[in-house]
Amino acid sequence: MIYFLKIIIIICYYNYSANANDQIIIQSTTSTKNSGLYNYILPMIKKELGFNVRVVAVGTGAAIKNVRNCDGDVLLVHSKKREKKIVTDGFAYKRHDLMYNDFVLIGPSIDPAGVNKLKSIVDSFKIISRKKILFVSRGDESGTHNKEQAIWRQSGINPKEYSGKWYLETGSGMGGTINIAIGKGGYTLTDRATWIKFGNKQDFKIHIQNDKLLINQYGIMLINKLKCPRVKETLGSLFVNWMISKKGQKAINSYKINGKQLFFANAK
Amino acid sequence: MNVFSEAILKSLELIFLLDNELFDILLLSFKVSFIALFVSCLIGFPIGAFLAISKFKFKNIFVAILNALMGLPPVVVGLVVYLYLSRSGPLGFLGILYTPTAMIIAQSILIIPIVASLSCQILEDLDNQYRDLFLSFSITKRTSILGYIVDARFSLFTVILAGFGRAVSEVGAVIIVGGNIDHLTRVMTTAIALETSKGELSLAMALGIILLIISLSVNFFVMWIKANGKTKGYV
Numbered sequence: 001m002i003y004f005l006k007i008i009i010i011i012c013y014y015n016y017s018a019n020a021n022d023q024i025i026i027q028s029t030t031s032t033k034n035s036g037l038y039n040y041i042l043p044m045i046k047k048e049l050g051f052n053v054r055v056v057a058v059g060t061g062a063a064i065k066n067v068r069n070c071d072g073d074v075l076l077v078h079s080k081k082r083e084k085k086i087v088t089d090g091f092a093y094k095r096h097d098l099m100y101n102d103f104v105l106i107g108p109s110i111d112p113a114g115v116n117k118l119k120s121i122v123d124s125f126k127i128i129s130r131k132k133i134l135f136v137s138r139g140d141e142s143g144t145h146n147k148e149q150a151i152w153r154q155s156g157i158n159p160k161e162y163s164g165k166w167y168l169e170t171g172s173g174m175g176g177t178i179n180i181a182i183g184k185g186g187y188t189l190t191d192r193a194t195w196i197k198f199g200n201k202q203d204f205k206i207h208i209q210n211d212k213l214l215i216n217q218y219g220i221m222l223i224n225k226l227k228c229p230r231v232k233e234t235l236g237s238l239f240v241n242w243m244i245s246k247k248g249q250k251a252i253n254s255y256k257i258n259g260k261q262l263f264f265a266n267a268k
Numbered sequence: 269m270n271v272f273s274e275a276i277l278k279s280l281e282l283i284f285l286l287d288n289e290l291f292d293i294l295l296l297s298f299k300v301s302f303i304a305l306f307v308s309c310l311i312g313f314p315i316g317a318f319l320a321i322s323k324f325k326f327k328n329i330f331v332a333i334l335n336a337l338m339g340l341p342p343v344v345v346g347l348v349v350y351l352y353l354s355r356s357g358p359l360g361f362l363g364i365l366y367t368p369t370a371m372i373i374a375q376s377i378l379i380i381p382i383v384a385s386l387s388c389q390i391l392e393d394l395d396n397q398y399r400d401l402f403l404s405f406s407i408t409k410r411t412s413i414l415g416y417i418v419d420a421r422f423s424l425f426t427v428i429l430a431g432f433g434r435a436v437s438e439v440g441a442v443i444i445v446g447g448n449i450d451h452l453t454r455v456m457t458t459a460i461a462l463e464t465s466k467g468e469l470s471l472a473m474a475l476g477i478i479l480l481i482i483s484l485s486v487n488f489f490v491m492w493i494k495a496n497g498k499t500k501g502y503v
Binding site: 070175 | 314354355356357360361363365366447448449450452464465466467468469471
C-alpha cells in the first residue's frame with residue numbers, strides 16, 4: 001500500500017509548477033476561440049499585463065457549469081439571461097457587456113426551403129418547419145442554442161417534437177454541428193465569426209442575416225471569491241478591466257480576417 | 269477537393285518544415301502517454317503478479333472485474349477525475365485540474381487495468397508450469413515472480429504496447445481534465461478534435477497521419493528490441 005501511495009504522491013507533485021500563480025483560466029464559449037480572437041489578443045495581454053491566460057473553450061452551457069464548480073477565474077460567454085443568473089447566484093461579480101457580433105442562418109446554396117428571399121429569421125424558421133426541411137441544432141445549452149430556442153419560441157413552433165426527424169440535435173460544438181449540417185444538407189444557426197473562419201464550407205452559404213433578433217452579445221465577468229475561495233482575483237480583475245478598457249476594446253475591433261471585422265466592442 | 273491527398277501533402281509539409289507548434293503538441297502527447305504508461309506499469313505489474321500467483325476465495329471475481337475495467341469508457345474516467353480535481357472537489361486543493369498531471373492521472377486509470385489484467389494472464393500461465401518445480405527448490409514467491417517476469421519479458425513488452433496504444437490514442441478523458449489548452453494541455457488527439465471542429469479537415473487528417481506514423485515507429489522499435497534480444501539468445 002505504501003508503495004502505491006508513494007507513486008501517487010510523486011505524480012501529484014510532477015508538473016505542480018504548471019499551475020503557478022502567473023496564469024488565470026477563462027471558461028469560454030467556443031466561438032471566441034475558433035475564430036482566432038484569443039490567439040490575437042492573448043499575446044498582447046501577456047506583453048502588457050505579464051501573465052498567461054489559459055482558455056478552456058467548451059460552449060456557454062458547459063462553461064457555466066464549470067464555473068459553478070469554481071474551475072476558472074473569468075467567464076466569457078454569450079447568453080445574457082444565464083449570465084445574469086450566475087451573477088445573482090453569487091458565483092460571479094458584475095457582468096460587463098464586452099462585444100457583439102451576429103448570428104447567421106446558413107444552408108445549402110440550392111436553398112431547399114426557399115428562405116433566401118426572406119428578411120426575417122422567424123419567418124424562415126416557420127417555413128423550414130412547415131416544409132420539414134432538415135434543421136441541425138446544437139442541442140447543448142450553448143449561447144447559440146439558447147438563441148435558436150428563443151427564435152423557435154417566437155415562431156410558435158416546438159421543434160423538440162420533431163427531434164430525430166427533420167430537427168437534429170447534435171450535442172456538439174458549433175464546428176461539429178456545421179460539419180453535420182453540411183454532411184446532411186440541412187440549415188443551421190451559427191455565429192458569424194465561426195462561419196467566416198470555418199474551413200470546410202463546401203457549397204454552403206449565408207441565407208439570413210442582419211435581422212435585429214440575430215444580435216449576439218458577449219459578456220465577461222470575474223468569478224466571485226466568496227463562493228470560490230481559490231479564484232485568482234487580482235489577476236482576473238486585471239484581465240477583465242483590460243478587456244473592457246479602451247485599449248482592450250480597440251484590440252477587439254482591430255481583429256480582422258480577410259479584411260472583415262469579426263467582433264464589435266461595446267463595453268460601457 | 270480531395271481531403272486525403274491534401275492531408276498527405278500537408279502532413280509531409282508539417283514533418284519536413286519541423287513545425288514548432290506541432291513539435292510541442294507531439295512532445296506533450298508522448299510525455300503524457302509515457303509517464304502514464306510508466307506509472308501504470310509500476311502499479312499494474314505488481315497487481316497482475318499478485319493475482320497470478322496467489323490463491324484466495326474470490327480471486328476469479330477480482331480477475332473478472334479487472335478484465336471488465338479494461339473497457340472503461342474514457343469519458344467516464346475523465347468525468348470522475350474532473351469531479352475529484354475540480355476546485356470544488358475533494359482534491360481541488362492540489363490545483364492540478366487543466367494540467368498535464370491531471371491528464372496523466374486519467375490515462376493511468378485507463379491503462380492500469382490493461383497492464384494488470386494482461387500481465388496477470390501471462391504470469392499465471394507461467395506459474396502453472398513452474399510452480400511445483402520452484403516449490404521443490406523452496407524458492408520464495410517474490411523470487412519466483414522475478415523469474416517469471418524475466419522469462420516473460422517479451423510478452424510483457426506486448427502488454428506495454430497495448431497500454432501505450434490506449435494512452436496515445438485516447439481523447440475523451442484528456443479533453444475533459446486537460447481542457448485542450450494551447451501550449452499547456454493540447455495533445456495530438458485533442459488537436460485533431462479541435463481542427464475537425466474548425467472544419468480544417470485536411471489539417472486534422474494530417475495530424476492523424478503523423479500520430480499514426482509515430483505510433484508505428486514506436487511499435488517497430490519494440491519489435492526490433494524483441495528480435496534483437498531473441499537472436500542474441502537470451503531466451
